[in-house]
Amino acid sequence: MTTTRFAPSPTGFIHVGNLRTALFNYLIARKSGGTFILRIDDTDPERSKEHYVDAIKEDLEWLGLTWDRVERQSQRLDRYHDAADKLRGIGRFYEAFETPTELDLKRKKLLNMGRPPVYDRAALALSEAEKDKLRAERGNGVWRFKLDQQRIEWADGILGDISIDAASVSDPVLIRGDGQVLYTLASVVDDTEMGVTHVVRGSDHVTNTATQIQIIEALGGTAPAFAHHSLLTGPQGEGLSKRLGTLSLRDLRERGIEPEALLSLMARLGSSQPVELRLTLDEIAEGFDLSQFGSAPTKFDENDLLPLTARKLHGLPLAAVAEDIAALGVPADKAELFWSVTRENIVTRHDLKDWWQLFSEGREPLVAEEDREFVAQAMALLPEGPFDRDTWGQWTTAVKEATGRKGKGLFMPLRKALTGQERGPEMADVMPLLQKVPARALAG
Numbered sequence: 001m002t003t004t005r006f007a008p009s010p011t012g013f014i015h016v017g018n019l020r021t022a023l024f025n026y027l028i029a030r031k032s033g034g035t036f037i038l039r040i041d042d043t044d045p046e047r048s049k050e051h052y053v054d055a056i057k058e059d060l061e062w063l064g065l066t067w068d069r070v071e072r073q074s075q076r077l078d079r080y081h082d083a084a085d086k087l088r089g090i091g092r093f094y095e096a097f098e099t100p101t102e103l104d105l106k107r108k109k110l111l112n113m114g115r116p117p118v119y120d121r122a123a124l125a126l127s128e129a130e131k132d133k134l135r136a137e138r139g140n141g142v143w144r145f146k147l148d149q150q151r152i153e154w155a156d157g158i159l160g161d162i163s164i165d166a167a168s169v170s171d172p173v174l175i176r177g178d179g180q181v182l183y184t185l186a187s188v189v190d191d192t193e194m195g196v197t198h199v200v201r202g203s204d205h206v207t208n209t210a211t212q213i214q215i216i217e218a219l220g221g222t223a224p225a226f227a228h229h230s231l232l233t234g235p236q237g238e239g240l241s242k243r244l245g246t247l248s249l250r251d252l253r254e255r256g257i258e259p260e261a262l263l264s265l266m267a268r269l270g271s272s273q274p275v276e277l278r279l280t281l282d283e284i285a286e287g288f289d290l291s292q293f294g295s296a297p298t299k300f301d302e303n304d305l306l307p308l309t310a311r312k313l314h315g316l317p318l319a320a321v322a323e324d325i326a327a328l329g330v331p332a333d334k335a336e337l338f339w340s341v342t343r344e345n346i347v348t349r350h351d352l353k354d355w356w357q358l359f360s361e362g363r364e365p366l367v368a369e370e371d372r373e374f375v376a377q378a379m380a381l382l383p384e385g386p387f388d389r390d391t392w393g394q395w396t397t398a399v400k401e402a403t404g405r406k407g408k409g410l411f412m413p414l415r416k417a418l419t420g421q422e423r424g425p426e427m428a429d430v431m432p433l434l435q436k437v438p439a440r441a442l443a444g
């Protein structure tokens, strides 16, 4: 039975990078009828905030990424301490007292000698008396896991065969001096006890994975299958970390990005399969194939979400947007026409507002100098409202007869005068929606 998890730390809003992780894990579980766990990694009481937990759930719900259950690390601290005791019992856990400054110095020395900055395990040589003394002077030490200095290997679901020399990695700190359990320990205890079978996460976790495999095995568990997806970059390959704040899911939602657009892009971006709009998660799951993803950094351009959003909207029936349209103040008997006129001319739902404003208030007329005379004549011929679908044809025929203009020279200046735009929906459809025509004032 496949079990996956998405394990955000509630220290901020989730962004497109997190979404990739969430979605891949969700799809793997769904595809095989397995379980998808939402695990809140909240062992850091200072940085974890309840409103971020709520926000994460809200964002996932918006996307339809439903979880089978929620787990919270803050409620499982006993389990982590039990695991820590077990590691102590088998001699794989040791207390170390170096200050951050001392560690930094050690690191710099090693780097200067051209060696990897790996913790030298000096604490392993401390006698009980020395530890007591240090504890009295400096408070409790940190607890490090003693790595077995062998190669750690696994077949990564995306990166292929990975082999990491444990001797090139520092013994990881799993419990801080103040007693706070760190993610590395909490995560392996959870993954083991919750029967997680597949872990997909960002490639920034590759070294973590190596150490976690050893910790899991030391605790008598079996490592899950791991896969590490590449990290997202901006369109030019630039790092996204600084910009991720503006690429939060709520930000994109506020900008009018449709969930299906985001899901469709994220399920394919960085894979050899083309990006195609899919309207349900079932369809997305069906076409999802982790082995099609590459290890190279994945370029993400938020603008790619716009055509997908537009395509989704174009296909919607009135019922799906009726609420948005009513909220703008469009009269019920005009809603159908309004939607049929605007649906192909919007990119996001927000654009509906501009269209309704154009129809209800009218726009500043756009009149070229050489058309002034012509527009004045035409406006004098414009019938009183309300207009209907025949108004445009009848009016332009009358204008043509009066002025002798035809074709583009006839229609374009009229469109620009009435809508303030050079392009837009069919004018025959626009006329019945127009509530005000500021260009009327130009009548000669």
Ligand code: GLU
Residues within 6 Å of the ligand: 007, 008, 009, 041, 183, 187, 200, 201, 205
């Ligand atoms: N809380 C960790 C993170 O957000 C989870 C990583 C993992 O999937 O194990 O980076």
